[in-house]
Amino acid sequence: MLIYEYKLDGNTAQYSAIGEAIRITQCIRNKCLRLWMDTRGINRNDLQCYCAELAKAYSFATLLNSQARQSAADRAWAAISRFYEHCRNQKPGKKGYPQFQHDCRSVEYKQTGWRLEPDGKHIIFTDGCGIGRLRLIGCRDLATCPLPQMMRVRLLKRADGYYAQVLVKAERHGEHVPTGKQTGIDLGLKAFLTDAQGNTVANPHHLRKAERKLKRLHRRLSRTQKKSANRKKARKKLAKGYLKVQRQREDFARKTANALITSHDLIAYEHLRIANLVKNRKLAKSISDAAWGRFLQWLNYYGSMHSIPVIAVEPAFTSQDCSACGARVKKSLSVRTHICPSCGVVLDRDHNAARNILEKAYRTVGQTGTGEAQAPPNASGQTASTRSGRRARAGKRAG
Template sequence: MLIYEYKLDGSKAQFAAIEEAIRTTQFIRNTCLRLWMDARGVSRNDLQRYCAVLARQFPFALSLNSQARQAAADRAWAAISRFYEHCRLKIPGKKGYPQFQRDCRSVEYKTTGWKLEADGIHIRFTDGCGIGRLRLIGSRDIMTFPLSQIKRVRLLRRADGYSCQFAVAATRRVEHQPSGKQVGIDLGLRAFFTDSEGNTVAPPQYLRKAERRLKQLHRRLSKTQKRSANRKKARQALSKAYLKVQRQREDVARKQANALVSSHDLIAYEALQIRHLVKNRHLAKSISDAAWGRFLWWVRYYGTLHQVPVIGVEPAYTSQNCSRCGQRVKKSLSMRTHLCPGCGLLLDRDHNAALNILHKALQGTVGQTGTDEGVSSNASGQPAATRRRTAAPRKQAG
């Protein structure tokens, strides 16, 4: 599944109609969830049929396209089925009991309720919400695909305006050029990552760079009166600033992952439990700013496209063991150099760890795998997790 996204150009009345459709989607989703809470044995099919009942009871629900109502019910069932799955697997901690949604930001149409015009830059919504004809702003031509391949159209609200996503049933094929290189990478804070060849990538630190501006916007928001127009403007400005940081992180993670996978035939990485590392209050902000999880997500994704093995290994003692003789050399986090008293090896700490990671992967000491387990494509066109990961020993950042 490929996702094409365009900015939307329309009038205030059209954007207000989109907001009404989004609120209707939230209402249907929450009402279906209430039905599941109140009755026993409710199935996905029951929720789908309940949408017709809601359309007869509420005129505003009837104005929304029937398949869009069913997509809203599917959102409720997705939360329910995820809860069932967590209970079945006996995942420790909270199981994610479905909650009512308060911040719905999108509405999904399937194959009806919309019409793409012949020029390829306008889309018309034909249901009773009154959205009408909108102009698509983007560089890619959606008309290169047959209409039968467009399986879903989603309208969503972002901090910088409204967008339209097309989900196209197509397979992306990439021909990988073998390089004969195998690499291990060690994620860190002083360097974004260090590979087994000694190369380093500087950390982007977009949140750190934007902190001064974000603090100003937070102060401005705190000084406004609740439910006032100025407060709404301040919230909008703050949301745009955070959205910019998010997109910057996504861009650098994607580009670095693509470059890494394109130039190697095997990639080994540490299977870090990032959710445990961010509990360290001294390093949490830096770890989140580095966006390790997003970077590894894209590495696994591109590894699937290029059919390159992406192997995760347990991080235990990768920074402590000598990559030449295997002797364990205890180090504190502040010690950035590895000096082995046994064989005399002198290396940067992260370079030594990257070599150990590669050795572990080649020896078959695998804690988890990326492409070996398979990466599937979810509704957003991005790979989804395919297996619950086993807990790995915690490691100090850096």
């Protein structure tokens, strides 16, 4: 599935109609959630049928397309099913009990309620909300895309305007040119990532750089009177500032992930529990600003698109073990240089970790048979397979 996004060009009345459709979606979603809370044994089909009852009970609900109402019920069921799944899997901590939504920003149409004009640059919404004909601003031409492949259309509100997302049923494949290179990457805060060859990518610090401007916008917002026109303007400027930071993170994550995939045949990374890492009050802002999770999502996406193995390994002792001899060298987080007393290897802490991550990935590939890879020589001139074999023999002698 591919999602094409376009900015919508319309008038004030059309934007108000989109806002009304979004509010109806929020109301239906919350009503379905209330039905689940009050009635035992409700399933997804019951929520779908409940949409028709809501249309009869509330006149404004009939304005929205019937399939768009069902999409709102699907959102409620998605939250419910996720809660059930967390309970079944005994997820530690909060299970994510479904909550009522107060800030819905999108409405989703399925196969009906809209049609695309032959030029591929205009879309018409035919339900009772009165949205009408809108111009699509974007670089992708929908006129060449077969209409049956367009599965859904989502209208969403952002700080800088309204957008349309078209879900197209298609598969994206990329031709990968083999490079003969494999690497492991260690994500960090000083440098965004360090690979097994010692190359680093600088941390962009998007939020830190925009923090001064955002603080000024926050102060300006706090000085305005509530429910005033100036407060709405200040709030919109602040939202645009955060939206810019979000887009900068997204752009950086996509470009960095794509560059890694196209230049390597195998990539290994640490399987980090980011939700647990951000509980550290001193590092939470820096970890969130780095957006490791979004980067790893794009890395796995581009890896599957190019048929490149992207392997997640456990992060245990990757910074403590020596990548040359395997000796465990205890060090605190403030120590940024790895100095091995056994073999004398001196490496940057992240560089040493990246080498260990790559070695773990080689062992994983060898066990699962997902591919063949030849481990490069490490700092001491030994391959990963030789080093692993020596560890095994040493363990037998010790036993």
